[in-house]
Structures are given as C-alpha cells and as structure tokens.
Amino acid sequence: MYPVDLGSVSDSELNASTKYLSALESQPAHTEWFYSSTHSKVAITACNIKQLQLFNNDKPDCILLTLHLPEEPRQVVALYLCGNWWHVNDVLRTSNKSRNGLEVVKSTVERVLVLVLSQLVDMSLGEEQLFSNHGPTENCKLLWTHGEAVGFYSFKNKGSLCENCTSRCYELPVLDTIYVRGQCRRRGFGLLMLQDFCHMFPSEEVLGVSSPVSAGMVAVCKKFLIQRKEFRDVLYEVETPGSWIQRRNIWLNIQLGRYSRSKNISGSREG
Secondary structure, three states: OOHHHHHOHHHHHHHHHHHHHHHHOOOOOOOOOOOOOOOOOEEOOOHEEEEEEEEOOOOOOOOOEEEOOEEEEEEEEEEEEEOEEEEEHHHOOOOOOOOOEEEEEHHHHHHHHHHHHHHOOOOOHOOOOOOOOOOOOOOOOOEEOOOEEEEEEEEEEEOEEOOOOOOOOOOOEEEEEEEEOOHHHHOOHHHHHHHHHHHHHOOOOOOEEEOOHHHHHHHHEEEEEEOOOHHHHOOEEEEEOOOHHHEEEHHHHHHOOOOOOOOOOOEEEEO
C-alpha cells in the first residue's frame, strides 16, 4: 500500500513530522539511511532534510519533510508521510485499482500529491517551480492512470472569492492550472482535463482559462476547439475576476495568430 491508500491523514499527523525532525537534530551521531532503486542510499540527517509548506499562507502550519541528495539539494528523493519515508514516485502511486481517470481531490494526502506533482517530481528535469502552493480548499482533480497520479488541474468556481481579495468574486468558472508529469506528456492528458472542465459546467455560457495561457495550453485549446466547435464562443482567456473587459476569446486569438510559441509559462499549462 502507498500513502494515498492508508486512509485519511489529519493536519496534526503532518505536524508530527516536526517532532521527528527535532529528534534527528538531537541525535546527530545516529544516522539512518533511505534506500531506493534510483540511489543506493541517502543519509537521513537533519542537513539533508528540508521543510516544505503544504498550503499557502492561509494555513502555514502543515509541514512536509523532504529528503534531498547532498550533492543535488534541489532534487527531492523522498517525503516523510504517515511515519515513514516514501520515495517521491511511490507517493504518486496507488494499489487501489478503482482509481482511474479524473478524481476530485478530497483528502489531505491527495493534496500532498498535487504538491508533489506541481513542485517536486520534475525538478530533476531542470524546470523551475511553476505553481505556488494551493489553498487547503482549492478545487482540484487528480488524473490517475495505471496506478499512478500523472497530472492534475485546478479551477475556480463562479462566485468564489478571488485570492487576496475579500470583496470580489469570480464572474465565471475559470480553469486555473493544468499540469502533466514530464514523462507523461504528449499523450492527450491535457486535452482530457480541458474537456472534463468544460463538461462540468453545461449551463454556463462562458468559461475561462486563466491568463497568461502557455504555448502548450494554446495547442490543447486549439485541438479541443477544432473538435468541439460549439465551445468556440464559450472558452475565453480571462484575468481575475473575469469581467467582460477582462475576457479574450481563445479561438479568435488563435485565428488571428496572437499567441506566440515562445510565450512564457506562468498560467495554465499542459505537457
């Protein structure tokens, strides 16, 4: 079994990891080892461990411990969850065969998986951190295939409060972020997630994709809109909170050549 199969994990259980770290710091002469198939062994010492905040500043007390290679401090080897160290790839796995396709993120451990996908697994590819921490109530769906979480997307509901603003709400549903593991790209997973998002709101006349839209996401939108012409007047690139003056029709922009393949990635992304 893997962490996501072990049942619910409370915030207090996550916070217990700081006690574990304190115990390691108090016993510097005693060295534990983490063994993996990729690296023969890595010393579990306080100097090889970093603390990673699970959520954004709304909930700063949920801390994850990450184990790093001494010679490559940016590369995360393992996470401390449920009282054990788990290889990063194992954190994304499940032994539950019923997990398949897109599933709504509900548990704390599933939110850990979103964090692993968005900030940890592809760091070895030389990529910069693409996403900030999500909030504890962020709307997300994980994409499962062959017993592994390979991607996710997050979205804002119409009427939900805008981030860092207590007086403005989203005026339409907005696809916020899409991410697919580097090794799983070019398999149509981004298209699958965009389709799922659009089909969740059948009564909405306008749907948003957060601005700026990456080159990869433009390609996904183009493929989707070629297949589904009925969404050409529905899908818009939007800035928060999505009023009419903050919307740009994606299909029209594609036809006019307004999207550049070299556009920087900082909004929605597909791999």
